[in-house]
Amino acid sequence: xxxxxxxxxxxxSLYSCGGEDQSVAEIISGQNLEAIRAKKxxxxxxxxxxxxxxxxxxxAIAILxxxxxxxxxxxLTAKKEIFNHYLELQGDVSTKQNVLIYPxxxxxxxxxxxxxxxxVSKGQxxxxxxxxxxxxxxxxxxxxxxxxxxxxxxxxxxxNQNIGSEIQYLQAKTNYExxxxxxxxxxxxxxxxxxxxxxxxxxDNVIKDQGTVVAPGQGSEVxxxxxxxxxxxxxxxxxxxxxxxxxxxxxxxYFPILGDSxxxxxxxxxxxxNPSNRSxxxxxxxxxxxxxxxxxxxxxxxxxxxxxxxxxxxPTSIISENADGEQYVxxxxxxxxxxxSIVKRTIITTGKTQGAAxxxxxxxxDGDHIIxxxxxxxxxxxxxxIKK
Numbered sequence: 521x522x523x524x525x526x527x528x529x530x531x532x533s534l535y536s537c538g539g540e541d542q543s544v545a546e547i548i549s550g551q552n553l554e555a556i557r558a559k560k561x562x563x564x565x566x567x568x569x570x571x572x573x574x575x576x577x578x579x580a581i582a583i584l585x586x587x588x589x590x591x592x593x594x595x596l597t598a599k600k601e602i603f604n605h606y607l608e609l610q611g612d613v614s615t616k617q618n619v620l621i622y623p624x625x626x627x628x629x630x631x632x633x634x635x636x637x638x639x640v641s642k643g644q645x646x647x648x649x650x651x652x653x654x655x656x657x658x659x660x661x662x663x664x665x666x667x668x669x670x671x672x673x674x675x676x677x678x679x680n681q682n683i684g685s686e687i688q689y690l691q692a693k694t695n696y697e698x699x700x701x702x703x704x705x706x707x708x709x710x711x712x713x714x715x716x717x718x719x720x721x722x723x724d725n726v727i728k729d730q731g732t733v734v735a736p737g738q739g740s741e742v743x744x745x746x747x748x749x750x751x752x753x754x755x756x757x758x759x760x761x762x763x764x765x766x767x768x769x770x771x772x773x774y775f776p777i778l779g780d781s782x783x784x785x786x787x788x789x790x791x792x793x794n795p796s797n798r799s800x801x802x803x804x805x806x807x808x809x810x811x812x813x814x815x816x817x818x819x820x821x822x823x824x825x826x827x828x829x830x831x832x833x834x835p836t837s838i839i840s841e842n843a844d845g846e847q848y849v850x851x852x853x854x855x856x857x858x859x860x861s862i863v864k865r866t867i868i869t870t871g872k873t874q875g876a877a878x879x880x881x882x883x884x885x886d887g888d889h890i891i892x893x894x895x896x897x898x899x900x901x902x903x904x905x906i907k908k
Contacts, residue, residue, distance in 0.1 A: 590860065590905040593894035595852055596834070598884050603831035605872045605879075606772065606822035607765065611755040613806060613817040617719050617747035620727075623649060624712035626735035629728055629742070636726050640717045646743055649734065651713040658706040665699035672696035721747035751806040751813055752787065755821050756799040764825035765789065771804050772822040775813065782807055786823065826872055832884050833877040838895045839870070850891040850898055851884070855906050863891060865900040 547559045623629075627649040634646050675692035678684045725744040734740050753773065757765045767786055774781040790801035804821060806813055839847050847868050852861040868883030884890070889906075891898060898904055 590903055591894055591898055592907055593852070593863075593898065593904045594892045594907050595889040596892045598832050598834070598880075598886060598888040598890055600830040600832060600886050603826075603828045603833060603872075603874070603879055604824055605826040605874050607757070607761055607825045609755040609757065609821045609823065611753040611804075611819050611821050613751050613753055613813055613815055613819060615747060615751050615815050617721060617745075617750055618724075618815050619718065619745060620741040621646070621715060621718070621743040621745060622736060622740055623715060623734040623742055624736055625649060625651075625709070627652060627713065627733070629730055629732045629734055632726065632728075632730045634723050634726070634743075636723055638723045640721065640723060640745070642717055642720045644717045645714055646717055646723070647715040647730075649713040649715070651710055654706065654710045654713070658703070658710055661699070661703045661706050665696070665703045668692075668696040668699040715742060717745060719745070719747055721745045746815065748808050748811050748813070751808045751815070753804045753806055753819055753821060755802050755804065755823075756794070756797065757789075757802050757823075759793050759798045759800060761825050762793075762800065765802055765823055770824045772824075773804065773806060774820045774822070775817060776820065777817065778812055780812070828879065831871075832880045832886070834880055834884075834890060835876055835892070836873060836878045837876070838890065838892055839868070839878070840895070849884075850895050850900075852889040852891060852904065852906060854889070859906045859908060861889070861904055861906055863898050863900070863902055863904055 544559060544563075547555050630648045630650045632647045634640060640646065672692040672695070675684065675689050679686070679689040722745070723743055724746045726742075727744065728734055728740075728742045734742060765786065767789055769786045771784050771786055772781060773784060784805055784807065786802050787805045788803040793800050802823070806819075834849065838849055840849070841847055847870060848865050849868060850863045851866045852863050855861040866883050869881045871879040871881045873879075891904075893907075894904070
């Protein structure tokens with residue numbers, strides 16, 4: 521048995537040898553200032569002695585009890601799991617079918633058949649322009665072409681019977697062909713008085729009102745038509761990911777404004793590296809069944825650029841680094857019945873990070889007990905107690 525400290529024994533002896541003292545009430549009732557001050561000094565001295573006794577007693581308890589204070593730690597068990605790493609990029613929604621429709625001929629906008637928000641089909645008539653009498657001219661040309669056709673057919677029958685000259689036959693044929701060409705040209709020109717939908721979509725804006733004079737050229741837009749079913753996002757991918765970001769890779773697209781996301785795949789990747797920022801383009805289609813996604817909407821794109829089937833993941837916060845720049849964690853042996861274990865500093869190499877987790881490539885095995893809470897306060901070879 522270990523001996524009590526000499527100081528403790530001395531203090532106890534000193535304190536127990538005091539004589540009979542007057543009470544505080546008696547001293548105060550005596551109205552003697554000197555006696556009161558002396559009593560106060562006496563009590564102060566006793567308080568200091570009591571404090572010293574308590575410290576000595578605590579020290580004796582620690583020695584005689586042979587208590588061992590072990591650091592308390594929490595551990596996590598390493599296990600292999602599937603690890604998908606995503607490259608996060610920013611992009612805006614686009615559509616290749618978002619166009620302004622211009623008139624092909626000058627004239628007054630005679631009729632507008634659609635309004636904003638209408639769904640239209642490819643080839644549907646959207647508006648007509650006053651043709652300025654061109655339809656009447658077309659009817660005259662058709663009449664002339666019909667006469668030229670009849671003349672040619674008669675001349676052809678005579679020519680087949682060896683009646684008439686060759687020049688008469690050729691002139692009739694030329695007149696007929698010229699008349700047909702004039703009819704075709706007039707029909708083509710008259711067709712420009714009708715504005716049709718170039719593709720199926722939604723009329724986003726009716727820019728010119730009925731009765732407005734329009735003409736071909738900039739500033740004479742009549743409609744804006746958008747197809748919201750063929751939306752896509754173009755993102756710029758750093759060239760370092762050229763081998764990992766390829767056609768068919770999974771992409772998660774999140775729209776912060778809508779609070780919604782869609783899962784899709786890369787449709788196409790560019791074949792050109794932009795020398796100004798060392799990146800290439802990737803095109804990602806965006807399904808839009810409900811029509812909520814609009815052109816120019818901002819989006820966050822996460823592209824799956826790496827997958828490991830048996831990765832070991834740990835929190836980045838428990839990793840430390842030594843003077844040589846090596847990363848390490850503390851691994852505990854299998855604990856005994858009391859939860860006590862010896863820790864060992866283990867050098868590791870790490871790979872990709874996803875959120876607060878990082879993949880450990882070497883240094884850890886499946887089933888290792890890794891110190892999680894308390895990792896900063898333990899040392900290599902130290903004995904610890906693991907919390908349950």
